[in-house]
Amino acid sequence: MNLPAIDIQGLEKTFDNGLRALDAVDLSIGRGEIFALLGPNGAGKTTLIKVICGLTEASAGDAWVAGHHFRREFRQARMRIGLVPQELTTDAFETVWATTRFSRGLFGRRRDPAHLEKVLKDLSLWDKRNSMLMTLSGGMKRRVMIAKALAHEPDILFLDEPTAGVDVELRRGMWQVINRLREQGVTIVLTTHYLEEAEQMADRVGVINNGQIMRVESTESLMQSLGQKRLTLELAAPLDAVPDTLEGYNLTLTDDGCALNYHYNHCEGAEAVQGLLRAVDSAGIRLHDVDTHESSLEEIFVSMVGGST
Amino acid sequence: MNWPAIRAIYVFEIARTWRTIFQSVLSPIISTALYFVVFGSAIGSRISEVDGVSYGAFIVPGLIMLSLMTQSISNASFAIYFPKFIGTIYELLSAPVSYVEIVISYVGAAATKSVVLGLIILATASVFVPLRIEHPAWMLLFLVLTGITFSLFGFIIGIWADNFEKLTIIPLLIVTPLTFLGGTFYSLKMLPPIWQKITLVNPVVYLVSGFRWSFYSVADVNVYISLAMITGFLVACLAIVAWIFKTGYRLKS
Numbered sequence: 183m184n185l186p187a188i189d190i191q192g193l194e195k196t197f198d199n200g201l202r203a204l205d206a207v208d209l210s211i212g213r214g215e216i217f218a219l220l221g222p223n224g225a226g227k228t229t230l231i232k233v234i235c236g237l238t239e240a241s242a243g244d245a246w247v248a249g250h251h252f253r254r255e256f257r258q259a260r261m262r263i264g265l266v267p268q269e270l271t272t273d274a275f276e277t278v279w280a281t282t283r284f285s286r287g288l289f290g291r292r293r294d295p296a297h298l299e300k301v302l303k304d305l306s307l308w309d310k311r312n313s314m315l316m317t318l319s320g321g322m323k324r325r326v327m328i329a330k331a332l333a334h335e336p337d338i339l340f341l342d343e344p345t346a347g348v349d350v351e352l353r354r355g356m357w358q359v360i361n362r363l364r365e366q367g368v369t370i371v372l373t374t375h376y377l378e379e380a381e382q383m384a385d386r387v388g389v390i391n392n393g394q395i396m397r398v399e400s401t402e403s404l405m406q407s408l409g410q411k412r413l414t415l416e417l418a419a420p421l422d423a424v425p426d427t428l429e430g431y432n433l434t435l436t437d438d439g440c441a442l443n444y445h446y447n448h449c450e451g452a453e454a455v456q457g458l459l460r461a462v463d464s465a466g467i468r469l470h471d472v473d474t475h476e477s478s479l480e481e482i483f484v485s486m487v488g489g490s491t
Numbered sequence: 492m493n494w495p496a497i498r499a500i501y502v503f504e505i506a507r508t509w510r511t512i513f514q515s516v517l518s519p520i521i522s523t524a525l526y527f528v529v530f531g532s533a534i535g536s537r538i539s540e541v542d543g544v545s546y547g548a549f550i551v552p553g554l555i556m557l558s559l560m561t562q563s564i565s566n567a568s569f570a571i572y573f574p575k576f577i578g579t580i581y582e583l584l585s586a587p588v589s590y591v592e593i594v595i596s597y598v599g600a601a602a603t604k605s606v607v608l609g610l611i612i613l614a615t616a617s618v619f620v621p622l623r624i625e626h627p628a629w630m631l632l633f634l635v636l637t638g639i640t641f642s643l644f645g646f647i648i649g650i651w652a653d654n655f656e657k658l659t660i661i662p663l664l665i666v667t668p669l670t671f672l673g674g675t676f677y678s679l680k681m682l683p684p685i686w687q688k689i690t691l692v693n694p695v696v697y698l699v700s701g702f703r704w705s706f707y708s709v710a711d712v713n714v715y716i717s718l719a720m721i722t723g724f725l726v727a728c729l730a731i732v733a734w735i736f737k738t739g740y741r742l743k744s
């Protein structure tokens with residue numbers, strides 16, 4: 183039983199209008215893994231999920247879900263999968279309880295109120311079980327959609343942008359939910375635009391752009407190579423040159439001499455920055471302000487496809 | 492067969508009716524009662540009997556057919572159109588449910604509703620006019636076959652429609668005229684000879700005639716021809732549904 187949770191080979195999707203949304207995608211996701219699909223708008227993240235789940239027909243290629251072919255054995259394959267789509271779509275007049283129970287039945291499972299109770303409690307929806315969906319807030323609706331996806335006890339969960347439109351507190355709550363599911367051994371595939379989010383949650387990251395998987399690696403090694411940060415120290419008084427005492431930090435002075443830029447890696451983190459600030463202080467340089475900048479996904483993609491802008 | 496799924500969809504659909512019980516049941520009953528008052532008493536005072544049946548009783552089978560057909564179409568078309576419209580269809584498409592199961596559950600629920608409604612209208616009618624049903628088995632057969640066939644037809648419309656206009660245009664432009672011209676309120680014998688012939692291209696004529704025969708043993712066309720017509724229509728609808736699902740037409744991009 184060492185089959186991957188998801189195994190994708192040569193998957194392609196060309197829409198009727200000729201747009202190639204998936205281009206020969208090969209991907210393997212292990213059991214119990216948390217996998218982040220990272221890519222900008224229109225990269226093909228949603229399309230990839232839709233093709234695997236049966237919402238969109240593939241143009242070519244195959245996928246296996248826990249060893250079951252996604253078309254030929256669609257029942258076994260889909261039984262394993264829970265899907266939380268990107269858009270919030272719920273029936274207005276159903277109650278939380280009724281809609282979750284419906285989802286369980288739809289996936290061919292016998293009624294099990296105890297399981298539904300557990301799912302709703304885990305998602306802090308138990309108090310709302312008798313509320314109509316239209317009376318819930320957006321964040322609650324998203325959790326209802328997760329509850330619906332978990333109602334049939336899937337062992338693979340697709341979360342298409344789980345934290346889009348969700349406030350900071352709820353985002354943390356979402357991360358907790360995902361961690362709990364990980365502990366239960368659920369494989370999770372999530373999509374995100376944010377490197378930070380991928381870093382927070384995922385074991386591995388697949389970077390996708392223009393329908394192509396550009397690289398797949400562990401979150402750590404991806405952050406090593408891509409997580410460039412820049413610290414800008416705005417100076418109270420302009421300098422002519424970088425002081426000798428700060429030579430080791432590889433600083434660059436802006437042309438007007440009003441700011442120092444420090445490039446460092448995401449993984450070096452706080453220590454490097456603290457060291458630098460102490461050194462700046464002891465060099466007697468007074469600061470006006472500080473600013474940090476993280477490489478955005480777009481910059482990352484530019485650097486990945488050859489970096490000539 | 493994924494029976495729990497069929498049950499889940501069926502129960503969901505029936506529950507939806509309960510939430511809108513007034514629109515779903517009361518409005519067809521009221522409109523039928525209005526037909527009785529307007530046609531039954533206004534025209535009935537001029538025409539006392541058709542084929543040996545009092546006019547009020549004569550129009551009952553036609554009125555039931557009228558409701559059965561329009562309600563089957565609107566129930567089934569709305570049931571599948573609405574999830575497409577608001578996006579909740581994603582769940583159905585991602586579920587381990589085959590197309591056969593989708594059709595059984597949606598069409599089954601729509602047909603159940605309209606058949607129950609037909610029986611309610613029958614009961615309502617019996618309050619106004621003395622009724623007799625000479626061939627109850629045939630009556631039920633026509634009721635169920637028509638309910639299923641027109642629910643299938645509505646299901647097709649619901650899948651084809653990509654806006655509300657399309658959803659209502661076919662019932663409005665085709666089904667309603669055909670039912671009104673289908674001998675609901677008159678016997679074909681009351682028409683001029685040329686119209687008696689032309690009317691025979693209207694499939695609704697056969698349904699109303701067969702259904703009326705199951706009540707009073709009077710018919711415009713042979714009851715077996717009526718049965719063949721409804722069966723033919725059923726098979727045609729099934730073929731279209733099969734084609735839709737084979738090609739993923741308008742359900743998947």
Ligand SMILES: Nc1ncnc2c1ncn2[C@@H]1O[C@H](COP(=O)(O)OP(=O)(O)OP(=O)(O)O)[C@@H](O)[C@H]1O
Pocket residue numbers: 197198199201203221222223224225226227228229230268744
């Ligand atoms: N039904 C469709 N018909 C035609 N083109 C489509 C269709 N659905 C998506 N596309 C196109 O396919 C490409 C990939 O879209 P997709 O939704 O997969 O992107 P995404 O990575 O999920 O983006 P986002 O981060 O914005 O959600 C886009 O260029 C999009 O315009």
Ligand SMILES: [Mg+2]
Pocket residue numbers: 227228229268342
């Ligand atoms: Mg998307």
